[in-house]
Structures are given as structure tokens and as C-alpha cells.
Amino acid sequence: MQIKVINKSKNQLPEYKTPYSSGLDLCADLDNDLILRPLQRVLVPTGLFLELPEGYEAQIRPRSGLALKNGITVLNSPGTIDADYRGEIKVILINLSDSDFTIRSGDRICQMVIQRFEHIEFLEVENLNESDRGEGGFGHTGV
Secondary structure: OOOEEEEOOOOOOOOOOOOOOOOEEEEOOOOOOEEEOOOOEEEEEEEEEEEOOOOEEEEEEOOHHHHHHHOEEEOOOOEEEOOOOOOEEEEEEEEOOOOOEEEOOOOEEEEEEEEEOOOOOOOOOOOOOOOOOOOOOOOOOOO
């Protein structure tokens, strides 16, 4: 599948890092380094603009290494980019560690996964079919 992209950043286009990767790493596009203090959140530009086909979305997800090693994650994970959005992709990052973290232009800050989806139509009813689980929710199967 090909997706139209405008790249106004100083970075190369996102690419899959391994043959079986589902996520494309997105990079920060900054004029100056950005210091993200503990518990601070910031909107980081990427310089990328997409035209997704109808029936697809782009999901913005954290990078596991940044989360584990530095406590940096995507705040509204997964973030959703709709097919009719034409603005710049920007990523809300938060620092959940107790140390400052520096973001530099070109740093890989998140992953983007392109996903197909279906539009649904609700059918309002009075009852739902029974299931073995029933109304069992949070923790209903034990620890």
C-alpha cells in the first residue's frame, strides 16, 4: 500500500526497522533541543503530513525502549490520526521518570501503525445474548 506524505522535516521518511515490524518510527523535528522535565508533557512536531485512504487510521504508540529506559511515553496512547486529517503529525509525550530528558531533532519518539477499521452502526435493543462470561469485568478471572 502506498500513502501520500509531505515531509517538511529535516529527517528521512519513517521506515520499518525490521522485516516483521508493524510500527514505523517517527522522529522529532525541532529547531532546538527540548528538555522534558519530570511529569511534564509536550507536543512534539514531526514535520510529516499524511493522506490516509478511507477506512484507515494511523495509531501513534510509545516506543518500548524509551518507556523502559527513560520513562518517556505517548500520553494519549494510542493516539489516532483520522483519514481526513491533513495537518502535521504531532505527538504528545510525557516524562514519567524523576529525571530531565532531552529530545533532539531526529530522535525517534514514537511508533506509527497504519490500521484498517470498520465503521459500525448501532442497533438499539432491549436485551443482549447471554455468554459464559456475562457481566464479569475487571479481575473476574482472578489474579
